[in-house]
Amino acid sequence: MSLNKNLNDIEKSQLIELMHESLRIRSHFELFLWMQGKLQVFLPHEIMITAWGDFSLGVIYFNIVSPLPGIRSDKIASHEINQFLQNLFNYWLNHAKAPFTLAAADNILHDCEFSNKESSYYLKNMKSALVHAIKDHRGRHDCLYVLLSSNLSFPPASRPMLEALLPYIDSALRQIEHLPEQQPTLIKAEPEPKDESLNILSGRELEIMDWVTKGKTNQEIGMILDISAFTVKNHLQRIFKKLNVMNRAQAVAKFRK
CATH class of the missing domain: 3.30.450.80 (Transcription factor LuxR-like, autoinducer-binding domain)
Structure with a gap:
């Protein structure tokens, strides 16, 4: 039509x-x-x-x-x-x-x-x-x-x-x-132990993940932290590797546990 x-x-x-x-x-x-x-x-x-x-x-x-x-x-x-x-x-x-x-x-x-x-x-x-x-x-x-x-x-x-x-x-x-x-409320069948992999994230990586969980894009995070979107992307790639995840959504789910 x-x-x-x-x-x-x-x-x-x-x-x-x-x-x-x-x-x-x-x-x-x-x-x-x-x-x-x-x-x-x-x-x-x-x-x-x-x-x-x-x-x-x-x-x-x-x-x-x-x-x-x-x-x-x-x-x-x-x-x-x-x-x-x-x-x-x-x-x-x-x-x-x-x-x-x-x-x-x-x-x-x-x-x-x-x-x-x-x-x-x-x-x-x-x-x-x-x-x-x-x-x-x-x-x-x-x-x-x-x-x-x-x-x-x-x-x-x-x-x-x-x-x-x-x-x-x-x-x-x-x-x-x-x-x-x-922000979503994730319902769990039973309490799960704290993922120790989060302890290996640096202060900057934890800060970036905090903004990622709030729905911010790489460009928006870069503007907030006064760094380039490319730098944010590099940080996220290291975060994905440390958390053993493939993408942003999986990182958010693991970060919120």
Whole structure:
């Protein structure tokens, strides 16, 4: 479906302006206004859940943007929603990596148990979902985007529209800091002994890993520590070797134990 054929000149102008505005977002408040403003013209929704991390390892971070009361990232625990997000990502991965929709008959979120009653009420009253994702083959930093609506379904044009706007939504989110509650809670079957391999990390390596666990990129860590992104990359390669891991996500999982 071609977007150009389905938009009039005014809508095309609004769409271009929406894309440009995404590049100027620098705070959570600006992100909220952007998502509740012109984005609603093209992708109407009441709740947006974004999730990122290494889904293959179950290391998932999430963020929720919504004007509804009680629907906040800090009101929902990772273990209450991670399996739902994992299932959506797996479905997307196994179905041509294309955007897809869910309707009321799919019982969206009905199997999830939320401790916050207000959050549970609104989430379980969502009737439809629009889902798309990004598979990061280089950094294993996958991203999932879930738009929820109380309407019975999303219009057919929503899927190609989300596909077109996803790079701008993704860019907007990457330009703002993570909130403390956006860090995942890893559930362990039983307590595990402290990994002694962490003791061999230098002070600088521990400092870098601390920023890595907060979701910072090599470039961002370099700016914070006043070193080059290349130097950060070299430090990470030594860290991976010391921790006996293959990538960033595995290092984070081991570092958090």
